[in-house]
Amino acid sequence: MSRFHIVTDSGVRFSHHARVLQQQPVTLIPNRLDIGGRIYREDIDISTEDAFRLMQNLPVPPRVIPPTTAEYLEIYAHLSKTCEGVLSIHPSRELSKSWQNARDAAQQASSSSCPIVVIDSRSICAAQGMLVRYATQLIGEGLAFDDMVNQVRSAADRIYAIYCVETLEYLHHNGIISESRAILGAMLGIKPIIGIEEGKLAVIEKVRTRTQLIEQLVEFVTEFTDLEDVLILQSRTQITEQTRIIQDRLSLEFVGRHFPFANYSPTMACYIGTDAVGVVVFENISAVFDDYSDDDW
Secondary structure: OOOEEEEEEOOOOOOOHHHHHHHOOEEEEOOEEEEOOEEEEEOOOEOHHHHHHHHOOOOOOOEEEOOOHHHHHHHHHHHOOOOOEEEEEEOOOOOOOHHHHHHHHHHHHOOOOOOEEEEEOOOOOHHHHHHHHHHHHHHHOOOOHHHHHHHHHHHHHHEEEEEEEOOHHHHHHOOOOOHHHHHHHHHHOOEEEEEEEOOEEEEEEEEOOHHHHHHHHHHHHHOOOOEEEEEEEEOOOOOOHHHHHHHHHHHHHOOOOOOOEEEOOHHHHHHHOOOEEEEEEEEOHHHHHHOOOHHHO
8 A cells, every 4th residue: 555645536637547546546536516406426426428418508507516625534534544645636726615625624634644735736627637647656656755745746837738618608607708708709600729827717819710729739739849748638538530630730740659638527617618629738847947058047
């Protein structure tokens, strides 16, 4: 059994989701999804496919209810009996109360024998998942707990994500765009490109065609010279033609590299809708150091 353990919530996504959860010291606590007035535990009471199906054409967009302080406290109390440290990784505090609830629980459960550190990923979904996976890699390398915490916190600054969104009413409902922009965008066929800035979802670009969408996503990835990890996100279980084109284009830019895809989570869909495509990039730390010259020191 690992000395250290990772806790996160069900909005997280990985390129090999089930394998990570089965083989790594990770405990995932379910978010609750309010879909049309009914409450479902994400990935327990409802699958990703069924959640997306129910979310479509709702009069009111769905809502995410994060795990409570009591739920986190129960998990922390259980893990503290067998672990020497717990690292709890959460979606941006600007998007969810998950971090705050976990922090309140950690203040009650943390001890000298089992410290509990709560980290704001400043992101969500697959970006959050990359941070979780990186933490498990550090556990496998045998790092001291404090060193692992410091490296995970630093790694959050090297993870970037963008999504191209078609369902504008979700963006309006979540305060990402105004009502007038949602109406005008729908009339003109504008597809906003959403990024995460200071933990908040924000429009960073706009496109109108699928060709422009693909160009934007490919260009985003090719801005990075050294990739630690990369994942294409889509709304369907089976690969779409759009994702296949993105894979082919990226394979020409990064010869020999595989570009996996996955569903984004129903939690993410509550913010951006059920018809989006995105890319998440984890930049290798060596690329960060390469940006500095000797004159910078």
